[in-house]
Amino acid sequence: MNVLNLVSNEDARFFQQQRTVLERRGIECETMNPPGDHVAREDMTERTVSDYLKFVPQVVNESLDGYDLVHANYGLTAPMALAQLRLPVVLSLWGTDLMGEYGWLAKRCARHCDATIVMSEEMARELGQPCHVIPHGINMDRFAPRPKDEARAEVGWDPDARHVLFPYPPSQDVKNHPRAHRIVERASERVDADVELQVVYGVPHAEVATYMNAADALVLTSKREGSPNSVKEAMSCNLPVVSTDVGDVRDRLDGVSPSYVSDDDDELVDALVDVLADPRPSDGREEVRDISLDRMAERIEGVYESVL
Structure with missing residues (x-):
């Protein structure tokens, strides 16, 4: 063909x-x-x-x-x-x-x-x-769980802080970086640890999985999406996701814990606090094997x- x-x-x-x-x-x-x-x-x-x-x-x-x-x-x-x-x-x-x-x-x-x-x-x-x-x-061989301390050492992040990944250029208006920054700032006030919003873009795709494994959560605050690959890749790495209700995110994250979907800022902040106060992997990998x-x-x- x-x-x-x-x-x-x-x-x-x-x-x-x-x-x-x-x-x-x-x-x-x-x-x-x-x-x-x-x-x-x-x-x-x-x-x-x-x-x-x-x-x-x-x-x-x-x-x-x-x-x-x-x-x-x-x-x-x-x-x-x-x-x-x-x-x-x-x-x-x-x-x-x-x-x-x-x-x-x-x-x-x-x-x-x-x-x-x-x-x-x-x-x-x-x-x-x-x-x-x-x-x-998604490439499930590349986007696979690995030890967090090992990944953090590789990307140079503070091993004792909480890290929230935003894998998009702030200049992309549809991704709504200001909202992500606002939510992380509010959540940081309620977490007994340093919280850092990590804006990562322009890196080779092969390295994105390392950043996902170094993070405690991925935050997605987009105004609209179709089927965002970053969410599926995070799930494949067992990285918790806190997201607005766009595209197929709610369906993808249905039953995945911990992960949260809401269009309300207060609920997104509460969700992020829950993930950062008690960092733990999600069980998302099993839910993306069909894609x-x-x-x-x-x-x-x-x-x-x-x-x-």
Whole structure:
């Protein structure tokens, strides 16, 4: 099988993992990005409408080169995938493309695709039409429990403090770093130990598991999510999670102890105090065995076969 992938951010870790495991199953994956820059920075702008329009003839021309189907990864690439009329189109929605400003576009395009993949039941309800729910998989060999003191020594954290992990850039507004900071500050006033909010991003993915094993809890205060990999990876490391009620987090953490989901700041503070006052691992690893990378690839390949 030969698949043309369209993606707005080829560097997205979960997309790279998806491509790797699909290729391991014998699926040839070619990738195309729209012109321009994906991430807004001080000295450059995000992609414009013109960038995406320039992408249309590029996709149409490339689609003639012996592919079996086009896989549009992220909603903004769906119109380009549909612009070519020869090949079936599979659309994967990642979360913000459906739940955010351009959700209307994702919904409209999904009606014309041969199959649509979403990451959670909440996204399926939002989409409001037939789709496949396939969460991004995780590498359970890499994200596995290990001794906390060993991990802390490796990352250089105070072995006697309590450490709360926030694994996102503070500049990402949707992740709501100010709320995480506020909750950790309030919790620290009620814990008989030093409490540190550890903001970790931009490190190699292979090192993220070490930070998770060094932490006492992961805090997620996002305004919206699809199926956040950080929560599933934390569960795989048996790291307790304190999270807002976004995406599939409540379903994922159902029955996992200690871990908590709430949209109320007071309840999030109480939950974090409980975890930090008596640090202990969760039992989350058993709950994520069904979303390994290999299982994800198997299900995506099944979607490919269904449209062919």
